[in-house]
Amino acid sequence: MEALKFSNYYRNIGYSNNTYRYHEYTHELKEAIVIMRKLIEDYKEKNKFYDLLLSLTNKEEDIKIIKDIMEDELKHNKLLKKIYYELTGNNLKEDRLNKFEDNMLNYKRNLEKGLKKELEETEKYRKIMSAMPDRRKTLSVMEILTDKLRHASWYNYLIAKCI
Numbered sequence: 001m002e003a004l005k006f007s008n009y010y011r012n013i014g015y016s017n018n019t020y021r022y023h024e025y026t027h028e029l030k031e032a033i034v035i036m037r038k039l040i041e042d043y044k045e046k047n048k049f050y051d052l053l054l055s056l057t058n059k060e061e062d063i064k065i066i067k068d069i070m071e072d073e074l075k076h077n078k079l080l081k082k083i084y085y086e087l088t089g090n091n092l093k094e095d096r097l098n099k100f101e102d103n104m105l106n107y108k109r110n111l112e113k114g115l116k117k118e119l120e121e122t123e124k125y126r127k128i129m130s131a132m133p134d135r136r137k138t139l140s141v142m143e144i145l146t147d148k149l150r151h152a153s154w155y156n157y158l159i160a161k162c163i
Contacts, residue, residue, distance in 0.1 A: 028131035029087070035124045036084045040092045043077045046117075053114065056107040062161075065154050072151065076144045083137050108162040115155035122148045 025033070050070045054063060085091055125148060129141040 026131065028127070029133065032128040032131035033084065033087060035128055036080050037092060039121070039124065040077060040080050040084060043073070046073055049110075049114065049117075053107070053110055056105060056110065062158055065158060069151050069154065072147045076147065079140050079144060083132075083140060086137070087133075108159060111155055111159045111162065115152055115159065118148050118152040118155060122152070 047070070050066055050073070053066050057063060057066075081092060122145060125141055125145040129138055129145060132138040132141060
């Protein structure tokens with residue numbers, strides 16, 4: 001496998017050069033890097049989904065909640081890109097939009113879809129968090145994870161309002 005660059009942080013803790021071979025990663029960290037890559041690449045798709053939700057409601061409270069979630073997602077994307085770069089030395093762009101095909105006009109069904117996605121992502125972020133090599137990265141991922149749980153609560157609230 002191609003050598004992946006590590007930041008000066010890793011060089012300062014005992015690596016003699018600024019590269020770290022992919023095969024030297026733990027299995028958990030390899031898996032976390034793959035998950036991070038997919039989450040970063042899927043960012044545009046998620047943004048399109050939130051735009052759809054916004055188009056399906058005119059309730060100010062719902063709009064505010066959805067926009068707050070969107071802002072958090074932007075923050076998460078930036079944090080993940082930073083961690084990914086620090087671990088691999090590679091920058092990723094979120095340029096995938098091919099999976100976003102479901103633009104059904106049922107607000108409640110799309111909220112349920114969003115809830116399911118948030119809950120699925122909590123599992124991914126738990127895996128990422130457990131593989132982080134230092135406390136700063138662990139805390140960054142923990143921030144994202146707690147936001148995901150808060151988003152799931154907001155989705156539950158919005159779904160309950162639809163019933």
